[in-house]
Structures are given as C-alpha cells and as structure tokens.
Amino acid sequence: MTGRHENMSELFDFSFLHRPHHERSHHDHPGSDPRRHHDPQPAGGNNTGGKGSREIQVARRVLDANEEMARRNRQIFSDHGIFVLNMMSSPGSGKTTTLEKTLVRLMPEIRTAVIVGDICTTHDADRLAGSGAPVVQVNTDAFGGDCHLSAQMIEKAAAGIHLNSLDLLIVENIGNLVCPAEFDIGEDARVVVLSVTEGEDKPAKYPLMFRECDAALLNKIDLLPYLDYDRQAAVDFIHQVHPGMPVFEISAKTEEGLDAWIEWLTAAIRRKRSG
Amino acid sequence: MHEMGIAMQIAEIAVASIPEELQHSRVKRVNLKVGKLSAVVTDSLRFCFEVVTRETPLEGAVLAVEEIPVTARCKDCRHEWTIDSPVFSCSRCSSGAVELLSGRELDIESIEIAEEDG
Numbered sequence: 001m002t003g004r005h006e007n008m009s010e011l012f013d014f015s016f017l018h019r020p021h022h023e024r025s026h027h028d029h030p031g032s033d034p035r036r037h038h039d040p041q042p043a044g045g046n047n048t049g050g051k052g053s054r055e056i057q058v059a060r061r062v063l064d065a066n067e068e069m070a071r072r073n074r075q076i077f078s079d080h081g082i083f084v085l086n087m088m089s090s091p092g093s094g095k096t097t098t099l100e101k102t103l104v105r106l107m108p109e110i111r112t113a114v115i116v117g118d119i120c121t122t123h124d125a126d127r128l129a130g131s132g133a134p135v136v137q138v139n140t141d142a143f144g145g146d147c148h149l150s151a152q153m154i155e156k157a158a159a160g161i162h163l164n165s166l167d168l169l170i171v172e173n174i175g176n177l178v179c180p181a182e183f184d185i186g187e188d189a190r191v192v193v194l195s196v197t198e199g200e201d202k203p204a205k206y207p208l209m210f211r212e213c214d215a216a217l218l219n220k221i222d223l224l225p226y227l228d229y230d231r232q233a234a235v236d237f238i239h240q241v242h243p244g245m246p247v248f249e250i251s252a253k254t255e256e257g258l259d260a261w262i263e264w265l266t267a268a269i270r271r272k273r274s275g
Numbered sequence: 276m277h278e279m280g281i282a283m284q285i286a287e288i289a290v291a292s293i294p295e296e297l298q299h300s301r302v303k304r305v306n307l308k309v310g311k312l313s314a315v316v317t318d319s320l321r322f323c324f325e326v327v328t329r330e331t332p333l334e335g336a337v338l339a340v341e342e343i344p345v346t347a348r349c350k351d352c353r354h355e356w357t358i359d360s361p362v363f364s365c366s367r368c369s370s371g372a373v374e375l376l377s378g379r380e381l382d383i384e385s386i387e388i389a390e391e392d393g
Contacts, residue, residue, distance in 0.1 A: 053303050053387040058292045062284045062307075062381045147277050178314045179277050182381075204361040208312050211363065211375075243364050243371020 066183055069151035073158070073186025080163040083269040084171065086185055088209065089193035090202070091175030094219040096124045097252040098193055099172055103131035105262050110269060112168040115157045117149040124172065136160050140174065148179035151186055168269055177206040181213075189268055195220040196227060200234040203241045210241040215248065215264060222251040278316060281381070282323035286333055289386050293332065297388050302336045304387040310343045310380035317342075336386075345378030 061067065077084050089095045099114065106112050113134040116124045125137035136157045140146040149171060161169070171187065173180040192213040194202055197220060203210040210216065216238050224231065235247050246264060250257035289305050305324075309315055317340050324338045345358040349365035350372035356365075358378070364371045 053389055054297070055385050055387045056292055056294060057385045058288065058383045059385075060288050060292075060383050062281055062288065062383060064288075065284065146280065182277070182314045207361040207363070208314060211312070239371070240362050240364070243373070 063183070066151050069155060070184035070186040073151055073155055074188075076158070076163070077169065077186060077188075080166065081273060082163060082166050082169050083189075083272045084169045084185075084187040085265070086171045086173060086180075086187035086190045087193065088173045088177070088180045088190065088213070089175060089195075090177045090198060093175070093193045093195040093198065094252050095172055095175065095193050096127055098217060098219060098250070099128060099170065100131060101252050101255055101258060102170075102262065102265070103128065103133050105258065106168065106266070107132060110167045110266065111165055112170060113161045113166055114170045114172060115149075115154060115161075116172045117153070117174045119146075119174065128172075134161055146179075147174055147176050148183050149173050149185055150183050154185045167273075177202065177209045181206075181209040181211075188272055189214045191215045191217060193217045193219055194234070194238075196223055196229045196231065196234070200230050201237050203234075203237040207241045210238055210245070213242070213245065214268075215246045215261075216242075217261060218247055218249045219252055221249050221256060222254045277314075278319040279323045279327070281315060282320055282327045285324060285338070285383060286327050286331065288383050289333055289336075290331065292383075292386055293388065300332070301389045302333045302386050303389050304337045304339055305333070306339050306341070306384040306386070308341050308343050308380045308382045308384055310378040311345050312375075312378040313381050315381065341384075343377050343380045346376040347373045348376055350374055 074084075087095055087099065096116075103112060103114070113136070114125075114128050115136045115138060116128060117138045117140060118124060119140050121139070122137045125135045128135045138149060138153050138157050140149070140153070154171065158169070171185060177192075190213040192209055192215075194216060196218065199205075203216075218231065218234060221231070223229075231249065235249075238245060238247055248257060248261040248264065250261055252258070285305060285307065289302060293300070293302065309317065320340070321338050324333075328334050328336060346355065347358055347363065347365075348355045349368060349370050351370040352365060352368040354365055354367040355376065356367075363373050365373060
C-alpha cells in the first residue's frame with residue numbers, strides 16, 4: 001500500500017479544487033454522528049454566516065464503475081461464446097490442484113484458458129501452464145496489494161488471450177473468502193472451494209461468499225480418516241446459508257468425486273452454448 | 276480488506292457530485308448506506324476515507340454510515356423478515372427459496388455541502 005497516498009493526485013485530479021491546507025480547521029468530528037443538518041463544525045473557509053448545509057442527492061452504488069466494467073466483460077465473453085467461471089476460496093484450500101485436475105479432464109475438447117490472481121509470485125501460473133492451457137497471471141500488488149480481482153483486472157488480462165478459440169475461461173481468484181465475493185468480474189458462474197482442514201462453520205462465518213456462489217467444492221476428503229471433521233455439519237452449514245446449493249465432495253489429490261463436479265461444469269457450459 | 280479502494284471510489288463519486296456552482300465549497304458530510312452483508316469494515320473505511328481525502332474538498336468531511344439490515348422475502352409463502360444470523364431459509368415455512376430485499380448496499384446517498392456566504 002505504500003506509495004498509494006502519494007499517488008492520489010494522479011488518480012483523482014483535485015487540483016482545480018485545491019485550497020491551501022491551513023485554511024481549514026482540522027476535523028474534530030466523530031465519524032459516527034448520526035444526525036444531519038445541525039453540524040456545529042467550526043467554520044472553515046468562507047462558511048462564517050451561520051448558514052447550514054445543502055444536501056445534494058447522489059444515490060450511486062460505490063462499486064458502479066466495477067459493475068459497469070463487469071457488464072462490458074460479460075458482453076465481450078458472451079459475444080465470443082465463452083463461459084466464464086470464477087473460482088474462489090480461502091488460501092490453501094486446494095484451488096490450484098483442483099484446477100490442474102479439472103483442466104486435464106476438460107482439455108482439449110473444451111478449449112480452456114485460465115486467469116490466475118495472486119498478490120505476488122507466478123507459482124500457480126507455472127503449475128497450471130503444464131496443462132497446455134493458456135495461463136495469464138495477474139499480480140495485484142501492482143494495484144496496491146489488493147485482496148480480490150476486479151473487473152478491470154480481468155479486462156486487462158483477457159486482452160492477452162485469444163478469445164476466438166476459447167470455450168471456457170476459468171478465473172482463479174485471490175485466496176480470500178471475504179472480498180472477491182463483493183466484486184463482479186463478468187462471470188457466468190461462481191464456485192467456492194472449501195477444504196476439510198478448515199472449520200466446518202466457515203460458511204456461517206463468510207455468508208456472502210456462500211450466498212453468492214452457485215456451487216461448492218468440499219476438497220481434501222482423502223484426509224477425513226485423520227481428522228475430527230464433521231463433513232455433514234459442513235454441508236449443513238453451506239445449506240443453511242445457501243439452501244439447495246450443489247456441494248461436490250472431492251479429493252483433488254486422489255481424484256475421488258471429481259466426475260460429478262466435471263459433469264456439473266460441462267452441463268453449465270453446454271447450457272450457455274445453446275443459449 | 277479493500278477499504279482503501281472503496282474509500283477512493285467514494286471520494287471520486289463525491290467530488291464528481293459537487294454541483295458546478297458550488298465547486299469551491301467544502302463538503303461537510305458524505306452519507307453512505309452499507310448493508311450488513313457487504314464485506315466492509317466501517318472503522319477501517321473511515322480511517323481510509325480520512326487518508327484519501329486529505330487536501331481535497333472532502334477534507335474533514337464526516338463519513339456518515341447508515342447500516343442496513345439484511346431483509347428477505349420467501350418466494351413460497353411471501354413472508355418477509357430480518358435475517359440476523361447466517362441462516363437464509365424462511366423463518367416461517369423453512370423454504371430455501373429466499374429473495375434478499377436488502378443487506379448488499381454500498382451506496383452513496385448524498386453529500387452535504389457547506390453553504391458559502393461569498
């Protein structure tokens with residue numbers, strides 16, 4: 001994040017509005033004041049006549065720039081007949097291994113490319129490139145160490161992929177159960193990968209993620225004999241947050257359970273193709 | 276975790292919303308609606324907002340956050356209720372066919388600008 005503050009003037013051109021810093025008294029307001037229109041703030045600048053404030057209605061979504069770009073992405077991908085899957089999870093749940101095994105089963109019949117998001121390193125991209133699929137690595141530290149992929153990053157990454165010869169684009173999002181759920185990137189479906197080495201109650205702790213997804217993969221079931229993990233409790237928590245969501249219990253390592261997941265994914269791709 | 280980015284978006288939208296004739300005025304308050312399901316930490320957002328608005332027309336402005344509860348409607352029995360725990364099935368008939376009515380907001384409602392004398 002260092003350097004971001006210094007860059008503010010490049011990102012927003014406030015120069016035409018700038019006033020000398022000393023002209024204003026420093027903010028002595030607690031941010032939690034719930035009342036409007038009787039603001040006793042000491043006068044700064046020219047506000048000395050005891051007049052109140054004028055309220056300007058804005059009514060805009062804060063993320064509307066991202067949402068607009070996501071709409072554009074979605075249109076571009078649709079024009080090319082590409083199905084876009086946004087894969088999300090906490091760090092270390094086995095997203096990349098799951099993806100490696102998924103690519104082996106999909107390729108070459110389903111022509112697939114991958115966009116991999118990480119804050120740093122190209123380790124995941126290097127692993128996935130072994131599949132033969134085109135892989136674009138997005139490192140978000142260039143964007144300030146962000147915790148999610150935004151529609152703009154996807155637009156930029158997709159520019160490096162030949163969209164004409166593609167059926168499926170898989171986006172491996174940043175390992176994080178909070179932020180990626182908030183950002184539409186122009187995808188058709190979202191899946192969340194959860195592993196049995198995490199708490200069963202993760203879905204209840206991160207409800208937005210599990211509400212927003214269309215399917216969940218419960219990974220590393222090969223480890224169940226060595227853990228005190230209650231898989232039914234995990235599935236129940238998922239369904240408590242998102243009733244009816246498909247849950248695929250898999251081991252990316254032994255490939256147990258992968259067939260049902262691949263079937264779900266290919267059916268979704270076919271549905272999009274047939275409009 | 277992305278509060279800095281959100282604060283920057285808020286600043287950008289707020290500045291763009293200052294009417295032409297008030298371009299030299301000070302923004303006293305930004306009124307924000309944040310749904311309880313959104314992944315935003317309010318205290319952290321306020322801190323970031325203070326940082327990104329330094330030496331801008333928003334400097335010193337209060338970021339007033341109205342927290343919006345998560346409300347839902349059952350698609351089967353039409354029951355409407357407020358969700359206050361991570362259970363998203365109908366509180367009356369237990370159906371899982373639930374439509375969220377609120378709780379995902381992250382909206383700038385309005386800005387308040389100090390009236391100038393001159």
